[in-house]
Amino acid sequence: MIRSLIVLIILLLGSSALSYFFIGYSRAGVQYISKHREMRKSIRGGSVYHYGGYGQKGFRGGK
Amino acid sequence: MADNQELKAIKCPACSGDLSRSFKAQYDSEEEETVQVPVAKCLSCGKEYDQHTQEYYELFADTFTSDKDSSVFKLGLKGKIDGVEYEIIGRMRYQDEEEWEKDTWDEWLAISAEGVYRYFVEEEGKVYSYEEYVPKSIDMAKADSIEFEGKKISKSSGYVGRIVFAEGELPWKPEIGEPATIYEFKKDGANYTIEQSEDEVSITRGDIIPYKKVMDAFGTEETKKKYQGNVSRKKVYYLKAKLYAAGTAVALCLAVYSCLSTEPVSGVMDKKQVLALNEMKFEENQNVYFSQMIVGPFDIKEKDCLYEVRVGIDEKVQKLNLEWQTFRLLLIDEGRLNKFTGGNLTRPVLKDLFDEIEASPEPVESFEVTGDFWDEEGYDDEGHWHESDLSGTADFVLDTAGKYYAYVELFSNKPRKVESVYVGVEKARSYIYFLITSALMAGLGYFNYMRGKSQVEVPFDIS
Known part of the structure; x- marks a missing residue:
C-alpha cells in the first residue's frame, strides 16, 4: 500500500516537474539562435542554410 | 457407496463388453471449432456413451472429484x-x-x-x-x-x-x-x-x-487464518485501485486546468505589412505562388514561459478549396529585426532581408514554425470523402520577453489572398505529462481492481 502511495506521489510530482521545467518542448530565443548559429557555421562555404519551407516538410496536396 | 461403485467393472449395457475412456470429435459452437470430448466407449461393440448417460459418469466419476x-x-x-x-x-x-x-x-x-x-x-x-x-x-x-x-x-x-x-x-x-x-x-x-x-x-x-x-x-484455525489473509489481500487491492483512481482524477483535473488556462497575446494581427503577393515561382518542377507578410510588433510580456503559436486559414476571407498552401513562420525579436535592417522597417528593406535570409550566417529569427494547409477529396471503398487541415500549431518556451514580429512566408498552387492567413500567439501551460500520468494511473487502478476482483477469499483452490 505504501509502495502504491509512493508510486502515486512520484508520478504526480514527476509530471508536475516535467511540466514546470517544460521538458521536451522546443526552445525559442537565445538557445535557438545559438544552436542555429552553430548549425550554419558547419555548412560548407558556397551553400546556403536551408529553412524548412516549401518542398521540405511535404504536404498532402503536393505528394 | 462411491467406493463400491469404483470396484465394480463397468460394462456396456448393450453387449456387456468392457467400457474404456475414449474421445470423440464434436463441434463446439462457443469455440467455433471441432474439439475432442471424452466419452465412454465399449471395447467390444464400439458404442459410445457421452455425458448424457449414466455409464459416462460411472467411468469418469473420479475426474469430477x-x-x-x-x-x-x-x-x-x-x-x-x-x-x-x-x-x-x-x-x-x-x-x-x-x-x-x-x-x-x-x-x-x-x-x-x-x-x-x-x-x-x-x-x-x-x-x-x-x-x-x-x-x-x-x-x-x-x-x-x-x-x-x-x-x-x-x-x-x-x-x-x-x-x-x-x-x-x-x-x-x-x-x-x-x-x-x-x-x-x-x-x-x-x-x-x-x-x-x-x-x-x-x-x-x-x-x-x-x-x-x-x-x-x-x-479450522488454519483455514480461518488463510481466509483472513485472502480477505485482507482483496481489500488492499481495492484500496490501491481507489488510490490510483483518486490520482487519475487529480492528474486529469491538472491536465484540464492547464489546457484551459491559456492567455492570448493581444495585438498580434493589429499591424500587418504585405511584402509579396502571389509572385509566381518555378520550384520543384511546378509553378507556385509566393507571398510574404510580416505582422507585429506585439508584446510578449513574460519570459521562460510556454507559448503556442497558431497559423491558420480564415475561410471567411477565402475558402481553401481543393488546393494546398504551405507556410513558414519566423518569430523575430524587434531588437534583432532593427539590427538587421538598421531600424528601417520599410517594405523594400524588409523584402530584401527576407529574400536573402537563407544566406545569412546569423539567424534573424528566435523561432521557426513550418507546416501546410490542404483541402482534398476523393473516393475510397466507403464512398466520397472530403478532408482538410486549415491550421498548424507549435509550442515553444521563450526565454526573452519583449516585442516580437511574426514573418510569414506562403507558397500555394493557386493564387491566394494573404489576408486569409492569421497568426495567433497565446501563453499556454503544459498538460501532456498530466494526461500521460492520468492514463498510467488509470491503468494501475484498473490492474489492481482486477487483481482484487480475481482474488478469492475462499482458502482453497476452486475450479
Whole structure:
C-alpha cells in the first residue's frame, strides 16, 4: 500500500516537474539562435542554410 | 457407496463388453471449432456413451472429484450459524450434464440439534443455505411449465445435474450418474430450488450466506487464518485501485486546468505589412505562388514561459478549396529585426532581408514554425470523402520577453489572398505529462481492481 502511495506521489510530482521545467518542448530565443548559429557555421562555404519551407516538410496536396 | 461403485467393472449395457475412456470429435459452437470430448466407449461393440448417460459418469466419476477435499465442510463437523448448531452428516456432488469439462457443486446435508435438516450448497467459493420447503400448491404435470404457488416456471429453464460423488448419511441412496432436473427461481424475494429425480421431488428455499459466517462456524484455525489473509489481500487491492483512481482524477483535473488556462497575446494581427503577393515561382518542377507578410510588433510580456503559436486559414476571407498552401513562420525579436535592417522597417528593406535570409550566417529569427494547409477529396471503398487541415500549431518556451514580429512566408498552387492567413500567439501551460500520468494511473487502478476482483477469499483452490 505504501509502495502504491509512493508510486502515486512520484508520478504526480514527476509530471508536475516535467511540466514546470517544460521538458521536451522546443526552445525559442537565445538557445535557438545559438544552436542555429552553430548549425550554419558547419555548412560548407558556397551553400546556403536551408529553412524548412516549401518542398521540405511535404504536404498532402503536393505528394 | 462411491467406493463400491469404483470396484465394480463397468460394462456396456448393450453387449456387456468392457467400457474404456475414449474421445470423440464434436463441434463446439462457443469455440467455433471441432474439439475432442471424452466419452465412454465399449471395447467390444464400439458404442459410445457421452455425458448424457449414466455409464459416462460411472467411468469418469473420479475426474469430477479431484478437489473434493477443497471445502470448509467435512463430514462430522459441527458449527453454529445464526445461533443454531448444525452437524454435517452427508454430501452429494453434482456435475452439470451440459458440460463435459468439470462444472460441479456440492450439496452438504446438515442436521440441527432439533433434528431440522439444512443443505449447504457450495459452488465456486459461494455457499447457499437451503431448508426443505412444503409449497402451498404445486403442479408439475404440465409438459412445458410448473405451477408453483401461482407462479409459472418454464420447464425449459431447468438443467440436469448428475451425481458424481456421495458420502455420509443421505435421505436416499444415490447412484453415480443419477440425474436430477433442477429448477431455480425467485419468488417474493426468496430463492427456491426444485430438484426432480426419477423417484422424487425435493423443494428447498434459502439464500446465499456470507462466507465469513461459514468460516466462523466450520473453519479450522488454519483455514480461518488463510481466509483472513485472502480477505485482507482483496481489500488492499481495492484500496490501491481507489488510490490510483483518486490520482487519475487529480492528474486529469491538472491536465484540464492547464489546457484551459491559456492567455492570448493581444495585438498580434493589429499591424500587418504585405511584402509579396502571389509572385509566381518555378520550384520543384511546378509553378507556385509566393507571398510574404510580416505582422507585429506585439508584446510578449513574460519570459521562460510556454507559448503556442497558431497559423491558420480564415475561410471567411477565402475558402481553401481543393488546393494546398504551405507556410513558414519566423518569430523575430524587434531588437534583432532593427539590427538587421538598421531600424528601417520599410517594405523594400524588409523584402530584401527576407529574400536573402537563407544566406545569412546569423539567424534573424528566435523561432521557426513550418507546416501546410490542404483541402482534398476523393473516393475510397466507403464512398466520397472530403478532408482538410486549415491550421498548424507549435509550442515553444521563450526565454526573452519583449516585442516580437511574426514573418510569414506562403507558397500555394493557386493564387491566394494573404489576408486569409492569421497568426495567433497565446501563453499556454503544459498538460501532456498530466494526461500521460492520468492514463498510467488509470491503468494501475484498473490492474489492481482486477487483481482484487480475481482474488478469492475462499482458502482453497476452486475450479
